[in-house]
Amino acid sequence: MRSESSVIFSELAGESVVAKLSVLEFFARAFALVGDTESCLAMKYEALTLREIKSPSCLWLRVSHSEWINFAVQSMEHGFPCIARKASENALLGLKRDSIIEPTSEEYSETLDAAENVRRLRDSAASLTSSHSGAEYLRSKELKILSRQTRPIKNLDSTGSNLFREGISKRNKRMLQHLRSTQMVRDMEPFSRSG
Structure with missing residues (x-):
């Protein structure tokens, strides 16, 4: 209900003070009925503050x-x-x-x-x-x-620096394996030409 009240207040931007006060009073009573004391008091405070702000031009609003x-x-x-x-x-x-x-x-x-x-x-x-x-x-x-x-004590294997090192190590192993396999292919090429 709080979110609904804030949506309604944003729509009341151009309305008269009386309309705003009526809506504030409605929500204060609605919040009181459902037992939301904090929101009820917030609506009452907003109404009192609005009246206080507008009272210099409308004396009947004075709190x-x-x-x-x-x-x-x-x-x-x-x-x-x-x-x-x-x-x-x-x-x-x-x-x-x-x-x-x-x-x-x-x-x-x-x-x-x-x-x-x-x-x-x-x-x-x-x-x-x-x-x-x-x-x-x-x-x-x-x-x-x-x-x-x-x-909880962090697992040392899962820290960022350890994971980074493991990633580099795996990459180096893959590169080494790739180089060895290409080297073996090169080494085998002369035998396949001579045969």
């Missing part, structure tokens, strides 16, 4: 900070801290954009609380990302070491 926060939480819950970190950063940008409210108002304090929660979410996502990448690095290093230790 709220709460949408980014919800997406970040979903990403963290499903084990995608890298995506959650990026969504958290977008939520912080949205909060900054929305904080043009008077500093003394009650909404401003709620915005500050929300920003602090998003920062904590972003920081935990970042630490999970770094610990995951560190663990992956150690696992790959360990696998490399194990593969070196358990590599």
Whole structure:
């Protein structure tokens, strides 16, 4: 289904934003139904990003900070801290954009609380990302070491240089045999003329 979605997206190049968003939402729901969480989140992220890109010209497309926060939480819950970190950063940008409210108002304090929660979410996502990448690095290093230790010993007869030498040796034997046979034919010619 992933390949089908990419084909459809390439066909939507000239379509309106609304059509693209409808297709993204359709695929997000379809991936959710079949249990492909990663693809579902990818479609949601694409939709949010597309809306964010087009929002300067169409204000109704603007992504709220709460949408980014919800997406970040979903990403963290499903084990995608890298995506959650990026969504958290977008939520912080949205909060900054929305904080043009008077500093003394009650909404401003709620915005500050929300920003602090998003920062904590972003920081935990970042630490999970770094610990995951560190663990992956150690696992790959360990696998490399194990593969070196358990590599089968190569048959010395099948190395390239040995095969090359054997080929030269066989060729030389054939040439020697050919020369001997032509020499024998020459040696026999005087006897056949005299007889």
